[in-house]
Structure formats: C-alpha cells, structure tokens
Amino acid sequence: MSVKTLCLGALSLRDGTGYDIKKLFESAFSHFHSASYGSIYPALKQLQADGLLDCRLEPGAKHPDRKLFSLTGEGRKALVDELTAMPAGEQLRSDFLLLMFFAHLLPTEVLRDKLAQMEAYYEDELSYLKSIADCAEHSAGIAFTIEQGIQVYTAKLGLLRDRREQLLKDHREIPKEWSENSPCTD
Amino acid sequence: MSVKTLCLGALSLRDGTGYDIKKLFESAFSHFHSASYGSIYPALKQLQADGLLDCRLEPGAKHPDRKLFSLTGEGRKALVDELTAMPAGEQLRSDFLLLMFFAHLLPTEVLRDKLAQMEAYYEDELSYLKSIADCAEHSAGIAFTIEQGIQVYTAKLGLLRDRREQLLKDHREIPKEWSENSPCTD
DNA sequence: TTCGAGATATATCAAGTCGATATATTATCG
DNA sequence: CGATAATATATCGACTTGATATATCTCGAA
Numbered sequence: 001m002s003v004k005t006l007c008l009g010a011l012s013l014r015d016g017t018g019y020d021i022k023k024l025f026e027s028a029f030s031h032f033h034s035a036s037y038g039s040i041y042p043a044l045k046q047l048q049a050d051g052l053l054d055c056r057l058e059p060g061a062k063h064p065d066r067k068l069f070s071l072t073g074e075g076r077k078a079l080v081d082e083l084t085a086m087p088a089g090e091q092l093r094s095d096f097l098l099l100m101f102f103a104h105l106l107p108t109e110v111l112r113d114k115l116a117q118m119e120a121y122y123e124d125e126l127s128y129l130k131s132i133a134d135c136a137e138h139s140a141g142i143a144f145t146i147e148q149g150i151q152v153y154t155a156k157l158g159l160l161r162d163r164r165e166q167l168l169k170d171h172r173e174i175p176k177e178w179s180e181n182s183p184c185t186d
Numbered sequence: 187m188s189v190k191t192l193c194l195g196a197l198s199l200r201d202g203t204g205y206d207i208k209k210l211f212e213s214a215f216s217h218f219h220s221a222s223y224g225s226i227y228p229a230l231k232q233l234q235a236d237g238l239l240d241c242r243l244e245p246g247a248k249h250p251d252r253k254l255f256s257l258t259g260e261g262r263k264a265l266v267d268e269l270t271a272m273p274a275g276e277q278l279r280s281d282f283l284l285l286m287f288f289a290h291l292l293p294t295e296v297l298r299d300k301l302a303q304m305e306a307y308y309e310d311e312l313s314y315l316k317s318i319a320d321c322a323e324h325s326a327g328i329a330f331t332i333e334q335g336i337q338v339y340t341a342k343l344g345l346l347r348d349r350r351e352q353l354l355k356d357h358r359e360i361p362k363e364w365s366e367n368s369p370c371t372d
Numbered sequence: 373t374t375c376g377a378g379a380t381a382t383a384t385c386a387a388g389t390c391g392a393t394a395t396a397t398t399a400t401c402g
Numbered sequence: 403c404g405a406t407a408a409t410a411t412a413t414c415g416a417c418t419t420g421a422t423a424t425a426t427c428t429c430g431a432a
Contacts (some may be wrong), residue, residue, distance in 0.1 A: 002389095003389080010325055012288070017410065017411085018410075018412095019410050022408095023409095029284075029287075031278060031312065032278050033283075034279075034390095035280060035281070036391065037411080038388095038389065038392095038412090039388070039389050043414090058367075065410070065412095066411090075373090077385090079288075083284075083288055083291060084292060084293075086281055087281065088301075088303040088304045088307075089280075090278065090282050090307075091280070092276065092277070092279075093221070095221060095272055095273065095274060097193050097217070098191075098195065098215075098218060098219055099272065100327040101215075101327055101331050102198070102265075104325050105265065106266070116278075117275075132295050139289065140352060141288065141290060144297075145283045147345060148241075148341075148342060148356065150343055151344075151345055152341055158336060158360075159333060159334055159337055163330055163333075166326060167326050167327065188417095189417085189418080203380090203381065204381075204382070209380095220419095222420065223381095224383090224384075224417095225418055227383065227384090228383095251382060251426095252380090252381070253382080373432100374431105375431090375432085376429105376430100377431105378427100378429090378430075380425100380426080380427070381424100381425090381427100382424085383410095384421100385420105386420100388420105389416100389419090390416090391414105391417105394414105395410100395411085395412085396414085397409080397410085398410105399406100399408070400408095400409085401404105401406090402403105402404100402405095
C-alpha cells in the first residue's frame with residue numbers, strides 16, 4: 001500500500017488536496033517516488049474511510065469541490081507504524097542503462113544522442129538539488145536525501161563525460177556470448 | 187511496451203524460455219530493470235503473434251512444455267527500432283529515502299536499523315558488481331553499466347557511513363514547515 | 373535407495389498503478 | 403477581451419506486480 005503511505009507522509013507536512021499531493025510528488029519527492037492521480041484519489045478516499053484522514057470542503061470561495069485533507073491522530077500513528085514496518089530498499093528503473101547495455105546495436109549518432117539527453121537530464125537534476133540544498137534549514141534526514149542525490153548525479157555525470165569518447169569509439173564491437181546462465185561467477 | 191523490448195533484448199543475447207528471461211532480469215538486468223512472469227509470458231505470446239519471435243517446443247527430453255524462443259529477423263529489427271525510439275531516462279523508487287525524509291518521526295532504534303539494512307544492501311550490490319567487473323570481456327556499453335553501478339553504490343555507501351552518527355544524533359529535531367508550494371526556489 | 377528440498381518451467385488472477393483524458397473554474401498577461 | 407496556464411477532481415483501459423497453482427527434474431543426505 002505504498003501510495004497510501006506516501007499520501008499520509010505528504011499530509012504530515014501540511015494539509016492539502018489531492019492536487020497538492022501530486023505537486024509535492026513532482027517536486028520534493030520526485031527523486032525517489034512518484035504517483036499518479038489514478039492512485040492518489042482512490043488512496044485518499046480509502047484513507048478517509050479508514051478514519052486516518054479528515055476532509056473539510058472549501059466550496060464557493062475560490063474553487064469548486066476543493067477537498068482539503070488533514071491527518072487524524074490515528075492517521076499520524078498509522079504513518080509511523082507503516083514507516084517502521086516498511087523495509088529499507090530501493091529500485092532503479094533506467095531505460096538509459098538498458099540502452100547502454102545494448103549500445104552495440106545502435107548507430108553511433110543515436111548513441112551520441114542518448115548520451116547527450118542523459119547528460120542534460122543529470123545536469124538539470126543536479127542544479128535543482130544544489131539550489132535547494134543550502135537555502136533552508138532542512139531536517140538532517142531531508143538534507144541527507146538531497147545530499148545523496150547530489151553525490152549520485154555528480155558521479156553519474158562524471159562517468160558519462162569520462163567514458164563518452166571511448167563509448168562512441170568502441171561501441172560497434174560485438175560483445176562476447178553471454179556465458180552459461182549469468183556472467184562470470186555464478 | 188517496455189517488457190516487450192526487454193524480452194527482445196534478452197533474446198538477442200541468446201535463445202531462451204520465459205523462465206530464462208526472468209532469470210536474466212534477476213541477475214544481469216537487476217540493477218536497472220525487472221519484470222514478473224505475469225508480464226513476461228503475455229509479452230512473449232504477443233511478440234510471437236507479431237512475428238518477432240520464433241518458438242520451438244522441446245518436449246520429452248527433460249522438461250515438458252519447454253518453449254524455446256528466438257528472435258526473427260523482424261524481431262531484431264524491431265529491437266533496434268524500439269531502442270532508438272526510446273528516450274534515455276531513469277527513475278528511482280527508494281523506500282529508504284522516503285524513510286530518511288520522515289526520519290524525524292521514527293524512534294532512534296528503528297532509524298539505526300534501517301541504516302544498517304541499507305548499508306548491508308549497498309555492500310552486497312557493490313561486491314556483486316565488483317565480482318563481475320573484471321572477469322570477462324564485456325562490451326564498452328555493458329562495462330559502463332557495471333561501472334556506473336559501482337560508482338553509485340560506492341557514493342551511497344560512503345555518504346551513509348559519513349552521516350550515520352549525525353543522523354542518529356539529530357534526528358528528533360522537528361523540521362521547519364514546508365514552504366508554500368515547494369522548498370526555496372520556485 | 374528413497375525422500376525431500378530446491379531448481380526448472382508455464383500459467384493465471386486479484387489488486388494496484390500509470391498515462392491519458394474529460395471537465396470546469398480561476399488567474400495572468402498582452 | 404481573449405488565450406493560455408494553473409488549479410482541481412475524477413475515471414478508464416492497459417499494464418504490472420506479487421502471489422499462487424501445477425508439475426517435473428535434479429541432487430544430496432539419511
């Protein structure tokens with residue numbers, strides 16, 4: 001029930017609407033999690049039904065149907081419980097590395113293009129993270145998430161630049177047959 | 187159609203069954219992609235129907251129903267086309283960073299535990315990648331994916347160890363109110 | 373030798389999720 | 403004044419996950 005936990009977390013920072021939560025996922029959380037409206041709205045409905053959220057309607061004023069959610073005491077407890085129970089893990093889904101894995105199948109121009117795309121992406125992420133790193137007083141935990149992002153993107157950017165020429169030069173060499181069931185060791 | 191591309195890619199390395207492909211996703215591809223049987227088998231069926239794969243049955247011999255797939259000429263072309271069309275991107279899904287973001291809500295012991303879990307995970311990944319880095323002659327592209335993994339995990343492990351004591355010491359300080367719509371800049 | 377654990381192999385299902393889309397109001401700016 | 407972007411909720415089909423069922427084969431320990 002990951003999206004539910006994400007919503008509880010978002011609402012522990014401040015009260016908000018489904019739209020606000022989506023915005024948060026696209027900014028502060030964007031490095032390590034995301035969720036679409038199609039999962040956020042059902043999750044909020046469910047959480048409210050479970051008594052973990054309060055919902056007050058704000059009609060008339062500005063927007064119609066503005067549903068402002070806030071955590072209940074139970075909701076805050078549930079958040080802590082879920083965070084505690086959740087195993088610490090991570091998963092990368094990288095189309096870029098897939099592309100590099102099969103780089104020998106691509107024309108040189110295409111490969112050059114992909115590398116340029118990824119370089120631009122890393123630069124953007126890095127400059128965003130650097131811009132937020134030292135302007136506010138983040139908690140130690142939040143500062144950690146930002147610093148990890150900075151170090152990781154810096155490493156990736158450095159490697160990409162170091163290896164670019166070599167990749168473009170070598171990339172048509174056909175890789176060896178993939179060994180029996182996996183490479184090398186097992 | 188990501189899983190289809192993944193399957194075509196896997197079968198470009200060697201012919202294999204759905205099971206073989208799953209194994210490959212759990213070993214060589216595991217750092218940057220994954221897929222479950224529930225998406226692999228339907229994808230193979232579809233690809234075969236589209237004429238991108240051949241399937242020869244291997245009955246009797248050892249296992250029943252062993253369906254050995256191989257790329258057709260069209261399949262190989264489709265793989266190159268899809269790789270070329272695919273934008274170079276990546277996405278991280280990290281429960282660990284979520285946990286760090288909300289570290290101030292957790293008891294110290296729990297936080298210490300999560301850090302230890304993640305440290306062990308990073309160590310495992312790192313030692314696996316190092317073991318395969320220099321034993322075979324990988325293509326430049328494959329070597330790049332391995333080297334990126336090594337550098338990234340090394341950076342993450344270093345940061346985790348550097349910051350652990352400070353995180354455990356500071357973590358009960360309550361973070362500042364999240365600024366209007368996003369932190370700092372925008 | 374036989375017994376069980378684990379690997380090999382295919383397949384399906386409910387539940388959850390994404391990406392796109394529809395709808396409608398409000399804010400902004402030339 | 404009119405166009406474009408932002409705010410806001412909601413839904414839908416298609417896809418994916420994680421679990422589970424089924425069955426055979428392999429190999430080492432009792």
